Amino acid sequence: MTGYVILNIAIMLVLLFLLFYMQRKHVSFTKRVFTALGLGIIFGLLLQAFYGAQSEEIVKSADWFSIVGSGYVKFLQMIVMPLVFVSIVSAFTKLKLTSNIGKISVLILGILIGTTAIAAAVGISSALIFDLEAVQIEQGDAESARADQLEETFGTIKDQTFPQQILELIPSNPFLDLTGARPTSTISVVIFAAFIGIAYLGIRRKQPEQAEFFAKIIDTLYSITMRIVTLILRLTPYGILAIMAKTVALSDFDSIIKLGKFVGASYVALIIMFLIHLLLLSLGGLNPLTYLRKAFPVLSFAFTSRTSAGALPLNIETQKKLGVPDGIANFAGSFGLSIGQNGCAGIYPAMLAVMIAPTVGIDPLTPSFIATLILVVAISSFGVAGVGGGATFAAIIVLSTMNLPIALAGLLISVEPLIDMGRTALNVSGSMTSGILTSRVIGDLDSDTYKDTSIKIEAEA
Structure with a gap:
């Protein structure tokens, strides 16, 4: 380890101590998250300016930063399955999902898929307005390698039909899914927990004593699980600092500048869709500024970490505070x-399809192409669950369905991490928006809690 690497680690430790000092002084959680985000960006930029991109000093320093950043993400991933399972079963034992479970599921799925269709239209519009075409991008070694990888991935899923993808959601071994072994494990755990909850309701009618004993066990497990979530969430500012510093320090700014038009078009579309989320909340009679204030920590984490799964505990906690x-x-x-x-x-995937279509002689301005693309994106956004989700699988499914070359989806690999940060934050916002609007529609949203800006994320306690 060189002296420069030791110096970088020392600076990181000083910044971490600064966040700890702010916590001891009871600075609000949101302010600490915002400070961590800013410090991470500045530190990452300074590292790049001093050492140069991809230098040995930066790579080795980033490896040490990962102890804090990636370690925090792993802690969040550790609690995801227990949190999902215990929380849903607890909702049944507390009589909160007894009669509306079908309606709740349909509403949530409807909002998720409906907003994805709107997002596809936004992506298409952005790509057309910015006149994005795949031929504008030079294909180097990294792009060629990514193209080969996408073709290989497509080979593993191309024979999987939509019904088979749906079957992947059903848990055949719930204990395996509790380990998160499959791409669809989270949804499978939701289904398994719902079955246990329904079984509990039957036992409560016939054997109330056993049901009461079971409810007490679940209540105890829920309390312990939520305490673990609180302890982990207190690490959020530290995790964001380390993740952001590493991300910025390792970013390929030359490629970002070269492909600035594509990055800019992507973020214009992402921001417009986020504004649509706020509009939907407004139409539901809710103050979007209140949502922004309370959702900032989870959106910041999703942006920096690029993991929707890791953001789940903070996602759920934020929804409850709303x-x-x-x-x-x-x-x-x-x-x-x-x-x-x-x-x-x-x-x-909508933007990619518009960019790639001209390479095979298809006019992306054709109404039939646009309508078909929006429909395919909406349907595949559900089917993606059967093959693991994520941008890569979504792009493969949409492009293959539209008979477009899959390999060209690898052209943006050099700026993929930067774009993925915004995509992940939007995914999490869409998820929370569906929960809030569903609660509003069925009359279960606590409006006083939503409006109360004094209610903070529990990690501040």
Whole structure:
């Protein structure tokens, strides 16, 4: 380890101590998250300016930063399955999902898929306005390698039909899914927990004593699980600082500048779709500024970490602080991991399809092409769950369905991490929006809790 690497680690430790000092002085959680985000960007830029991109000093320093950043993400991923399982079963034992579970599921899925269709239209519009075409991008070694990888991935899923993808959601071994072994494990755990909850309701009618004992066990497990979530969420500012510093320090700014038009078009589409989320909340009679204030920590984490799954505990906690009941928050958060991702399964594949269409002689301005593309994106945003979700699978499914060359989806590999940050944040926002609107529609949203800006994320306690 060189002296420069030791110096970089020392500076990171000083910044971490500064965040700890702010916590000891009871600075608000949101302010600490915002400070961590800013410090991470500045530190990352300074590292690049001093050492140069991809230098040995930066790579080795980033490896050490990962102990804090990636370690934090792993802690969040550790609690995802227990949180989903216990929270949904608890919602049944507390009589919060007894009669509306079917309606809740349909509403959440409808909002997720509906907003993904809107996101596809936004992505198409952005690509057309910015006149994006795949032929404008030079294909180097990295792009060629990515193209080969996409072709290989497509070979593993091309024979999987839509019904087979749906069957992947059903848990054949719930204990395996509790380990998160499959891409669809989270949704499978939701289904398994719902079955246990329904079984509990039957036992409560016939054997109330056993049901009461079971409810006490679940209540105890829920309390312990939520305490673990609180402890982990307190690490959020530290995790964001380390993740952001590493991301910025390792970013390829030459490629970002070269492909600035594509990055800019992507973020214009992402921002417009986020504004549509706020508009939907406004139409539901809710103050979008209140949503922004309370959602900032989870959106910041999703942006920096690029993991919707890792953001799930903070996602659910934020929804609850916005007045969404536990059960609905868990359903919306869990379904949103793989179904109806506005950024990864909506905007991204739609923009790619418009960019690639001219290479095979298709006019992307044709109304029939646009209508078909929006429909394919909406349907595949549900089917993506059967093959693992994410932007890569969404792009493969949409492009293959539209008979467009899949390999060309690898052209943006050099700026993929930067675009993916915004996509992930939009995915999480879409998930939370579906939970809030569903609660509003069925009359279960606690409006006083939503409006109360003094209610903070529990990690501040």
